[in-house]
Amino acid sequence: MKDGPDISRLAALIGDPARGNMLSALMTGKALTATELASEAGGTPQTASSHLKKLETGGLIAHRAQGRHRYFTLASDDVARTLEALMGLAAGQGETRSRTGPRDPALREARVCYNHLAGARGVQMFRSMRARGFFVITPDTLDLSQAGLDFVGELRLDLNMLPKSRAPMCRECLDWSMRQSHLAGRLGRAMLRHFENRAWMHRVPDSRALVLSPEGRRRFEALFGRDVPQGAT
Amino acid sequence: MKDGPDISRLAALIGDPARGNMLSALMTGKALTATELASEAGGTPQTASSHLKKLETGGLIAHRAQGRHRYFTLASDDVARTLEALMGLAAGQGETRSRTGPRDPALREARVCYNHLAGARGVQMFRSMRARGFFVITPDTLDLSQAGLDFVGELRLDLNMLPKSRAPMCRECLDWSMRQSHLAGRLGRAMLRHFENRAWMHRVPDSRALVLSPEGRRRFEALFGRDVPQGAT
DNA sequence: TTCATGCTTCGACCGTAATCGAAGCGTCCT
DNA sequence: AGGACGCTTCGATTACGGTCGAAGCATGAA
Numbered sequence: 121m122k123d124g125p126d127i128s129r130l131a132a133l134i135g136d137p138a139r140g141n142m143l144s145a146l147m148t149g150k151a152l153t154a155t156e157l158a159s160e161a162g163g164t165p166q167t168a169s170s171h172l173k174k175l176e177t178g179g180l181i182a183h184r185a186q187g188r189h190r191y192f193t194l195a196s197d198d199v200a201r202t203l204e205a206l207m208g209l210a211a212g213q214g215e216t217r218s219r220t221g222p223r224d225p226a227l228r229e230a231r232v233c234y235n236h237l238a239g240a241r242g243v244q245m246f247r248s249m250r251a252r253g254f255f256v257i258t259p260d261t262l263d264l265s266q267a268g269l270d271f272v273g274e275l276r277l278d279l280n281m282l283p284k285s286r287a288p289m290c291r292e293c294l295d296w297s298m299r300q301s302h303l304a305g306r307l308g309r310a311m312l313r314h315f316e317n318r319a320w321m322h323r324v325p326d327s328r329a330l331v332l333s334p335e336g337r338r339r340f341e342a343l344f345g346r347d348v349p350q351g352a353t
Numbered sequence: 354m355k356d357g358p359d360i361s362r363l364a365a366l367i368g369d370p371a372r373g374n375m376l377s378a379l380m381t382g383k384a385l386t387a388t389e390l391a392s393e394a395g396g397t398p399q400t401a402s403s404h405l406k407k408l409e410t411g412g413l414i415a416h417r418a419q420g421r422h423r424y425f426t427l428a429s430d431d432v433a434r435t436l437e438a439l440m441g442l443a444a445g446q447g448e449t450r451s452r453t454g455p456r457d458p459a460l461r462e463a464r465v466c467y468n469h470l471a472g473a474r475g476v477q478m479f480r481s482m483r484a485r486g487f488f489v490i491t492p493d494t495l496d497l498s499q500a501g502l503d504f505v506g507e508l509r510l511d512l513n514m515l516p517k518s519r520a521p522m523c524r525e526c527l528d529w530s531m532r533q534s535h536l537a538g539r540l541g542r543a544m545l546r547h548f549e550n551r552a553w554m555h556r557v558p559d560s561r562a563l564v565l566s567p568e569g570r571r572r573f574e575a576l577f578g579r580d581v582p583q584g585a586t
Numbered sequence: 587t588t589c590a591t592g593c594t595t596c597g598a599c600c601g602t603a604a605t606c607g608a609a610g611c612g613t614c615c616t
Numbered sequence: 617a618g619g620a621c622g623c624t625t626c627g628a629t630t631a632c633g634g635t636c637g638a639a640g641c642a643t644g645a646a
Contacts, residue, residue, distance in 0.1 A: 125443035128373030135365030210358035
C-alpha cells in the first residue's frame with residue numbers, strides 16, 4: 121500500500137533525543153550557534169555537527185554563516201507548527217518530560233512559540249481580538265478588519281514597518297497547552313516584539329517562558345482582559 | 354533547559370519505517386488485525402507484535418479483542434491530525450515516498466482522513482459550506498448554523514443518529530495536499546459515511562484513496578460545485 | 587479431544603546510527 | 617606573523633533496537 125508521503129523519515133529525525141532537544145531549543149525563535157545547540161543536546165560539538173547536518177538536509181532547519189559562527193533556525197513556520205502539534209500529543213499523555221519541571225506553570229501562562237506569543241496569554245489575546253471583530257475570516261485566510269487596523273494603530277504598531285514577505289499577515293496556530301488557537305503570522309510576530317520592546321514581558325534566559333512585568337500585566341489586562349469594552353468571551 | 358513536553362519519545366515511535374507504515378495504514382480509519390498490519394509493515398507477526406505493543410503503550414493506537422483477533426485503530430482524532438501535519442511537511446519537501454506513485458493523483462483528489470473526507474473534494478466541500486454560512490464560528494469551536502442544520506436535513510442525514518460522544522460536532526483538519534482545512538469531527542464522519550452508503554464514492558482496496566462514481570460526481574457538484582445557489586468563493 | 591489459527595513471549599543475532607577522540611580548516615584577534 | 621576559537625570531517629567504538637526462529641498460550645472448529 122504505502123500511501124501518501126513518508127512520515128518516518130522526518131519523524132526519525134525528530135525522534136533522536138539530542139535532535140529533539142535542539143529543535144525544542146530552536147522553538148524560542150532565537151538563532152542559535154552550533155556550540156550552543158551542542159550543549160543544549162548534551163553532547164560534544166562534533167556530535168552536534170552531525171545532527172545539524174542531518175536536520176538541515178532533512179529540511180527542518182536552516183543556517184546562515186556569520187563570521188566564524190553558524191546560526192541555526194527552524195526552516196519555516198510550518199516546521200514550528202508541526203512541532204507544536206507533536207508537543208500537544210506528548211503533553212496529553214505522559215508527563216512533561218517525566219516530571220513536570222517547576223518552570224512548567226510559567227510556560228503554560230506565557231511563552232514564545234517560535235516568534236509569537238503562546239500559552240494562556242496568547243490564547244486570551246487571540247480570543248479577545250476575535251470576539252471584538254478585529255479579523256475578517258475568509259475560508260483560508262485571516263485578515264485584519266478596519267476595526268482591527270484601528271486597534272493596531274492605537275498600539276502605535278506601524279504595519280508598514282513589517283517586512284513584506286510572502287508569509288500571511290495573520291495566521292492561527294494551535295497551542296499545545298491550551299488546545300486552542302493563538303495568533304501567529306507576521307502580525308503575531310510584530311505584536312510579541314512590541315510587547316518585548318515596551319518591557320511588558322521579557323524572556324527567561326534559556327527557556328521559552330515569558331514573564332510579564334507588573335506594568336505589562338496591567339496593560340495586557342486593559343487591552344485583552346475579560347471586562348474590556350466589547351466584552352470578550 | 355528541556356522545556357515543554359518530550360517530542361522525541363513520540364517521534365521515535367513514528368520514526369521507524371515499519372511503524373510508520375502501520376500508522377499510515379490505520380489512517381484509513383479501518384480497524385486492522387495484527388497480521389494485516391504485519392504484512393502492511395512488511396515483516397513477520399512477531400515483529401509486528403512488538404511494534405504494536407510499543408505504539409499502544411506510547412498512546413498512539415488502541416485495540417479491542419474480538420474472538421481470536423485483535424483489531425487496532427488509531428487512539429484518537431488528535432493522533433490522526435498530528436500524522437496529517439507530519440505528512441504535510443513531508444509532502445512539501447522530498448517526494449511522495451521517493452517517486453510519486455501512480456495512485457498519488459487519486460489521493461489528492463479524494464481520500465479518507467481517518468474517518469472523514471479529505472483531499473481536493475474535502476476542501477471543496479468545506480469551503481462551499483463555509484461560504485454559504487452553514488457554520489457558526491466561535492473562537493474555539495465550529496457549530497452548525499440554522500442554515501447548516503437545514504442543509505443537513507435536506508441530505509436526509511439524521512443528526513440524532515450520531516453517537517453522543519464528547520467529540521465536537523464539527524472540527525477543522527488541515528489537509529496535507531491542499532494545505533487548507535477540511536471538515537472533521539462527528540459531522541465529517543457522518544457525511545463521509547453518507548456518501549459511501551449512497552455509493553457516491555467508494556474506497557480503493559488497501560488505500561486511502563476514494564473514487565467518485567459518475568452519479569456521485571454529479572451529486573457532489575450539485576451540492577458543492579462552484580455555481581451552487583449562494584455562490585461559493 | 588485434537589488440530590489449526592492468531593497472536594504473544596523469549597532469546598539470539600545483527601545492522602545501523604549515535605558518540606567521541608584526533609586531526610584539519612577557516613575566521614577572528616593581537 | 618602566531619594563536620585561540622568555532623566548527624567540520626574522519627575513523628573506531630559501542631550500544632540500542634529491529635528482526636526473526638522457536639516455543640507457548642489462548643481461541644475457535646472439527
